[in-house]
Amino acid sequence: MEERAAYLFLLPWLIGVVFLLAGPIIASVFISFTKWNLSAPPTWIGLENYRRMLFDDPDFYRSMGVTLRYTIMSVPLYMVVGLALALLLNQKLKGMNFFRTILFMPSVIAGTAVAVLWSMLLNPDVGVVNQILRFIGIANPPRWLSSNEWALPAYVLMGLWSIGGGVIIYLAGLQNIPPHLYEAAEIDGANSAQKFLHITLPMLTPTIFFTLITSLVGAFQVFDGAYVLNGRGARRGALLFYLLHLYNEGFRGARFGYASALAWVLVILAAAAIIITFRTSERWVYYEADTER
């Protein structure tokens, strides 16, 4: 009775698993071995899509390069800045709630809007950012989105504006650290640097690990901002993120077979990165439960 009821409650999800999850995943493998463009029935072409990717598609390498460089630049930067900001916002100061409200705000703003705003601010000739740089004495500031070398760093720096979402998670982690640990350390005469290195950082490793995984996943999925900035005259190819290339191939070029193959390569690389991160985590992530229970 209870069991039958339970499965009835689960029914919407179970149907979804079959038709929106398992079915499409299996289909996706097959689609990646076909040429499928909606106007003609799909034809089986074996590994041709994967061969083309490796040998005949310079944009595959370009987009992979952009995504990897973005990951290497953005993930460590956002994690360190995010943690530093969380430490600052964790101080017990008057008016802190006010500052938190302001600093978290951009994290709810959609990526499209953030990109539109910053494409204006980063205008190389008359934009606010370069005006400020010229004012403080930099005669030839970077041309940001219009330049080959600076487009991607500009994109990374732009992301700092909306870093608040990650800070909230760090802040929750910080506030979860039992205060008695700090009290004990103070009695032992620990200074603030020692407290940070020996209490805060180890106790925060699960949060840091969670943030690392979600940032890695996020870095592989950049789309909205890149879509807007590419259309707004960012240097051609400099912001061709992998997902944008996939979108162009699949939904602009109606090459669904090829786009499926691109999707699988992305997923396999992302999975590899995440598995490696998980493997190393045993060495540096500290779970209090291991020792206390």
Added chain:
Amino acid sequence: MLFTRRQHYFPPVIYRLLNGLSTTIQYLLLVALSGFVLMPIGWMLTVALKPTGVPVFTIPPEWFPTRYWEWKNFTDALLTPTRPFLTYTLNTLVIFLGNSVGTLFSCSLVAFAFARLRFRGSDFLFNFLIITMLIPWQVLMIPQFLMFHRLGWYGTYLPLIVPSFFGNAFNIFLIRQYMRTFPKELDDAARIDGCNYFQIYWHIILPLCIPVLTVVVVFLFLGSWGDLLGPLIYLDNNRKFTVAIGLANFATRANPNNNQLMAANLIMMLPPMVIYFFAQDKLIGGIASVGLKG
């Protein structure tokens, strides 16, 4: 407090001085960072309120609207027939409402089974649910598109709404965690009073879940409002576009009117900001609990 009184290497006055200094530095940092967040928004508002023809970029930059109050830019952005942001807004709200109904219905049902009912395979299925959270949607995007296209749903909101009626692992997880916190005696008492399982779910558990359901709806709003890729793939008609596509199209046109573009951008930014101010605690609590449990 960066410098505690426990370290007695120097006379106490030094520490008091350092503490005061560090508080000052902290405030300076906070003010500078707030400026970094707020000044771009102020600049945008200034530009959005300038009449067409007045230079957008000034030296030095203007952070606050002073001379011009051209509210017409906003009404133009909302009503211009070629890109009616008012229509876009209503369209986006339709998708959001559809998603809310679907998600609240399906996810609370499934969460109820996982949280309150005992059945064979529950552990296995719950672990499976967690694993499905890791399935990247990139591989689902193309087969789902082909499926919805074959069903004749291309160009409608159905592909953006219907999947929400079949549950979402993350929201199920969030609601299930919350439902688990109520005592089991609640269900037992209701059973003795003759309630069936659906009545327990509907009359007893669901009303208690309103806080977590609110968090889910707030997240859904931010998700539907900001989603660009979904509408981009499935919608092909200007009259059906969402705010995100409308803004992306406007922004990527050759030489858009920058005053109206900034007005449109503010229209895109404003609703999430308003929601944020009213639901700040819920939102932050929601994000934080995800981080801690994850």
